Amino acid sequence: MIAIRGVLSEMNRxxxxxxxxxxxxxxxxxxxKRLALRRSGNDLSDRKKMNNSGTLKxxxxxxxxxxxxxxxxLVGFNGVEINHEL
Known part of the structure; x- marks a missing residue:
């Protein structure tokens, strides 16, 4: 099991x-199966928008x-169950 904050951190690498x-x-x-974050070039702005909207682009x-x-x-990341409570 992986915490949602760990998932978001891994995605932002x-x-x-x-x-x-x-x-x-x-x-x-x-x-x-093969996803990547869409990036605008400003990583900080992208993260703020993601957090405010609750969606992943x-x-x-x-x-x-x-x-x-x-x-x-979200329920799974790379085959590992996601825990939204951690």
Whole structure:
């Protein structure tokens, strides 16, 4: 099990590529294998926006498609269960 703050820290590392498991807004389960954070060039600004909105702005590296996921809906990171309480 990994704490959500550890997940966010790992995602923010330069050149980080990761997989996520999550619940969709409609209640169905989703999984993406090769993701990276979309970056604007200003890491501090990106982190503040992420924290304020509660969403992750990501890009699927397999298809190049940008996606957004709610942080609170994440359940797995690189095959490890996420604990939102820690």
């Amino acid at each position: 330069p050149n980080s590529v990761f997989s996520l498991e999550y619940w969709k807004v409609d209640g169905t389960y989703g999984e993406k 990501l890009v699927d590296l397999s298809s190049g498609v940008p996606i957004e996921l709610y942080i609170d809906f």
